[in-house]
Amino acid sequence: MIHQYKLSGYNIVLDVYSGSVHAVDDVAYDAIALIDQGSSREQAAAALAKKYAGRADVTESDINDVLDDIDELTAAGQLFAPDAYADHAFDFKNRSNVVKALCLHVAHTCNLNCSYCFAAQGKFHGEAGLMSFETGKRALDFLVEHSGTRRNLEVDFFGGEPLMNFEVCKQLVAYARSIEKEHNKNFRFTMTTNGIGITDEVIDWCNKECHNVVLSLDGRKEVNDRFRVDLAGNGSYDRIVPKFQKLVKARGGQGYYMRGTFTHHNVDFTKDLFHMADDLGFTELSMEPVVAPPDSPEALTEDGESLSGFFSVLEQGEQEHRQRFNGWLGNVAQAIRNIRSMLAGDIIIGGEAAHYLDDDDVTTLKRLVEERSAFHTDHFTLRKSLCLDNQNEIGAALRFVQTFIDEICGHAA
Numbered sequence: 001m002i003h004q005y006k007l008s009g010y011n012i013v014l015d016v017y018s019g020s021v022h023a024v025d026d027v028a029y030d031a032i033a034l035i036d037q038g039s040s041r042e043q044a045a046a047a048l049a050k051k052y053a054g055r056a057d058v059t060e061s062d063i064n065d066v067l068d069d070i071d072e073l074t075a076a077g078q079l080f081a082p083d084a085y086a087d088h089a090f091d092f093k094n095r096s097n098v099v100k101a102l103c104l105h106v107a108h109t110c111n112l113n114c115s116y117c118f119a120a121q122g123k124f125h126g127e128a129g130l131m132s133f134e135t136g137k138r139a140l141d142f143l144v145e146h147s148g149t150r151r152n153l154e155v156d157f158f159g160g161e162p163l164m165n166f167e168v169c170k171q172l173v174a175y176a177r178s179i180e181k182e183h184n185k186n187f188r189f190t191m192t193t194n195g196i197g198i199t200d201e202v203i204d205w206c207n208k209e210c211h212n213v214v215l216s217l218d219g220r221k222e223v224n225d226r227f228r229v230d231l232a233g234n235g236s237y238d239r240i241v242p243k244f245q246k247l248v249k250a251r252g253g254q255g256y257y258m259r260g261t262f263t264h265h266n267v268d269f270t271k272d273l274f275h276m277a278d279d280l281g282f283t284e285l286s287m288e289p290v291v292a293p294p295d296s297p298e299a300l301t302e303d304g305e306s307l308s309g310f311f312s313v314l315e316q317g318e319q320e321h322r323q324r325f326n327g328w329l330g331n332v333a334q335a336i337r338n339i340r341s342m343l344a345g346d347i348i349i350g351g352e353a354a355h356y357l358d359d360d361d362v363t364t365l366k367r368l369v370e371e372r373s374a375f376h377t378d379h380f381t382l383r384k385s386l387c388l389d390n391q392n393e394i395g396a397a398l399r400f401v402q403t404f405i406d407e408i409c410g411h412a413a
Contacts, residue, residue, distance in 0.1 A: 002036045002080065004029065018081035022073075027058055028066045032079070041067055098148035102139055106131040106168060107160035111196045112236060114227050116263060116290050116298040130165040136172045144183050156190040163197030173209045190214060192259075194228070195240030203247045211255060215244050218260040219272020219287075226265060227298070241280060248282065257284035263298040264290075311356040329361070333368035336382070340369075346381040354384045 001016040011029040013022040024032070027048060034044040045063055052058035073079035109128035110117075143153055155176070157169050169191070176187040188211035195215060206213050217240065218224040225235025248256055258276055262269035269287050276282045292299040314321045336347055349357065349365070357365075366382040 001083070002032060004033060004036075013079075015079050015081055017083050018078050020073075020078040020081070022079070027052065027063065028069070031063075031066050031070060035070065035080070041071075098150050099143055099146040100150050100152075101154035101156070102143050103156045103158050104131065104136055104139060104172070105159065106136065106157050106162045106172075107165045109164060110159060110161040110194070111164060111230065112161070112194050113229055113231050113233075116227050116261065116292055116296070131168060133168050133171045133175075136168060137175055140172060140176050140179075140187075144179065144185060147185065151184060152186050152188060154188050154190070156192060158192050161194055161197065162191060163193050163202060166197065166202065170205065188212075192216070194236070195243050196230070196236065198240075198243040198247060203250050206247065207251050213247065213251070213256045215240075215247070215256060215258050216260070217241070217244065217258050217276065218262070219266070219269065220275045223266045223269075223272055227261075227263070245281065253283060257286050258282045260285075260287045261290050262287050263292075265298065329365055330368060333365055333372060336365075336369050337372040340380065347383075349382070349384050357384055 003014040003016055005012050011024050011026065013024055013029065013032055014020075015022070022028075030051065031044055031048055034047055035041075039047065045060075045067060048058075048063045048066075049060060052063075070079060074081075107130055109130070140155070143155070147153055155172075159165075162169060173187075173189055176189075179185070180187060189209055190212040191206055191210045192214040193216065195217070216228070217237075218226075218228060221235070221237040224237045228236045230236060244258070260269070260272055260276070262272070266272060273285050273287060276285055290298050314325055332349075340347075349362070362382060362384060369380075369382065
């Protein structure tokens with residue numbers, strides 16, 4: 001099976017059964033298409049000679065070379081490869097196994113823009129779209145037809161964000177209810193949602209029709225809003241938490257669970273669980289690791305942890321982290337000492353780590369610098385930067401250039 005297309009100036013040929021992808025010139029692209037349509041080598045050569053008759057750079061010898069290359073690739077199993085699984089295929093309808101559940105991808109789009117989303121913001125790297133009622137109806141019929149004697153059938157509305165296709169969800173549930181008795185089935189529906197589209201109507205409908213509701217929340221506001229943002233970059237916590245609480249209360253605290261994702265940035269996710277339980281009142285909780293490439297900033301790694309996670313564990317008195325932190329302070333102290341041996345000046349500790357240093361840490365750091373001086377004394381000022389968000393740290397030289405900065409910024413007195 002051959003699939004051909006043109007993209008960004010390239011002629012792409014995909015041999016489906018072998019998985020081979022070829023980037024070819026125009027002559028080869030046309031030759032492969034002719035052979036795929038059933039032309040013999042001779043017929044393809046004649047058709048190509050006629051098409052490229054006006055091109056001096058395409059000779060009869062060139063056409064034969066292209067056809068020879070196609071023959072070589074075919075012999076190597078990289079073009080026009082046979083279906084290696086044809087003999088293993090079976091008629092799905094004649095399977096002895098039964099189908100008991102379906103996950104209906106009713107919305108190939110989302111109203112949030114979570115950067116860690118394994119589904120690429122709900123579109124799975126494709127075009128946005130919504131499932132039609134007809135497609136969903138056929139899926140439910142398929143489930144009934146292949147469920148055998150099993151009575152309870154599970155259907156999960158998923159996405160993307162399924163509430164972006166709420167009307168179709170309602171229609172599908174109504175259809176399922178209309179065929180239950182006839183086939184002696186009991187449909188149990190689950191709605192998975194990010195909460196943005198929850199309304200009173202949605203709450204009433206979910207509580208009437210959904211056996212379970214899965215609510216996406218990553219925990220603490222700062223954790224949730226780091227990734228779970230809308231298309232404008234605004235956090236979702238303040239909008240979804242009240243809706244989740246209202247829905248759960250209306251369900252009597254049953255038939256739901258909160259599902260969060262933990263990343264490299266909140267390896268202390270137990271705090272998020274406690275927040276959802278103790279502060280928000282949710283009792284059914286689940287935290288799952290992020291699905292991300294190893295080089296992603298969100299990915300969980302074996303050889304490192306986030307600063308927030310490190311200092312969270314440090315605060316709990318874990319000795320191994322304390323030893324690592326003391327070693328880091330010693331290295332920073334030595335670096336400061338090396339700098340001051342060449343350039344005397346006050347020191348401002350900036351950067352992301354400065355957010356986590358308290359006054360005792362700064363005092364300890366200054367003492368370590370003094371101990372490393374030649375006479376165990378060193379008169380200088382050491383303090384943290386203001387640690388403002390997105391602040392560029394300038395350092396101790398600021399007082400020497402402040403006037404100049406004020407002038408170029410138009411703030412001079």
